[in-house]
Amino acid sequence: MGKLSVFENVTLDGYFCGPNGDLSWAKQNVDNEWSKFVEENASSGGILMMGRVTYDMMIQYWPTPQAAKNDPVVAEYMNNRPKIVFSRTLNKPTWNNTTVIKGDIAAEVKRLKEENKKDITILGSGSIVSQLTQAGLIDEYKISVNPVVIGKGRTAFEGVMDKMNLKMTKSRNFKNGNVVLQYEHTVK
Numbered sequence: 001m002g003k004l005s006v007f008e009n010v011t012l013d014g015y016f017c018g019p020n021g022d023l024s025w026a027k028q029n030v031d032n033e034w035s036k037f038v039e040e041n042a043s044s045g046g047i048l049m050m051g052r053v054t055y056d057m058m059i060q061y062w063p064t065p066q067a068a069k070n071d072p073v074v075a076e077y078m079n080n081r082p083k084i085v086f087s088r089t090l091n092k093p094t095w096n097n098t099t100v101i102k103g104d105i106a107a108e109v110k111r112l113k114e115e116n117k118k119d120i121t122i123l124g125s126g127s128i129v130s131q132l133t134q135a136g137l138i139d140e141y142k143i144s145v146n147p148v149v150i151g152k153g154r155t156a157f158e159g160v161m162d163k164m165n166l167k168m169t170k171s172r173n174f175k176n177g178n179v180v181l182q183y184e185h186t187v188k
Contacts, residue, residue, distance in 0.1 A: 002116040004049075004109065005140040006129050007041070012145060015153030021053065025148045042077040046119035049109075053085035054124040059095045068083035077118050084112070085119070086128055106135040109177070113137065121175050131157040133164065140184055141166065147177035 007028045010016050017023055050058070061067050062078040083098040089146050101108050109132055112120065119168075122129055122138075131139050133156075166183035173179050 001113055001143070002046070003119045003139045004113055004132070005119065005142060006122045006138055006156070007142045007144070008126075008129065009146060010096055010156070011142045011148050011150050011153070013151065014155050015150055016124065016156045018150045018153040019150055021057075022153070023057075024135065025150055026146060027179055028148060029146060029174075031176045032172075034039050034174055034176050034178060037172075037180075039073040042074040042117075046081070047112075047116065048078070048081050048083045048085070049120050049122045049125070049128070050085055051125040052085060052090050055083075055085045055087070055090065055098075058123070063095055082118075085164045086125075095096070104130050106137060109135075111138050126138075126154050126156040126158065127177070130159045132161050133157060134162065136185070138185060140169075140182065143181045143183070145179045145181065 008016050009023075010027060011018075017135075018025065018148040026154075043155055049176075058078065066077040079096060081097065083095065085093060085098055085100050086105055087100055088102055093100055105128060109120075122132070129138070165186045167186045168181065169184050171179065
């Protein structure tokens with residue numbers, strides 16, 4: 001059975017995106033150390049999972065010549081890995097290796113975890129993170145806290161009703177001010 005992880009960039013005040021989906025704050029602290037970490041993370045393999053909004057945002061950059069030039073390692077990973085998109089409206093994905101699933105998110109993810117030996121990583125996609133957190137299906141949370149406060153936005157845990165206990169398994173500080181915190185879901 002594969003492990004289901006989340007990789008989420010958040011602001012210091014806990015938002016994964018600002019008003020109107022703004023993510024400009026997430027690109028402010030890119031340096032060589034951070035770029036190397038992103039490349040290492042990207043090359044770890046597995047299946048990518050996202051919602052339609054994240055898919056629409058990512059397809060605008062990763063399959064382009066600009067991405068291949070500016071971020072060749074990450075672009076290769078993003079373009080060649082299998083991708084699962086949950087969407088009620090996307091019918092024919094144009095990004096290679098993409099499968100669209102329209103069914104019940106929790107039931108489909110449970111099935112995917114049972115059938116797959118590969119790990120699955122959710123990128124962004126706050127509503128999916130929230131639903132799968134509530135369903136107890138996420139095994140690991142990797143949260144990159146960025147040193148910026150934006151005052152308002154969306155959290156990845158909107159709608160989570162039950163207390164969830166987590167165990168920290170790793171943390172890493174970066175010179176750019178980012179801190180990556182890694183947690184495992186523990187049983188109540």
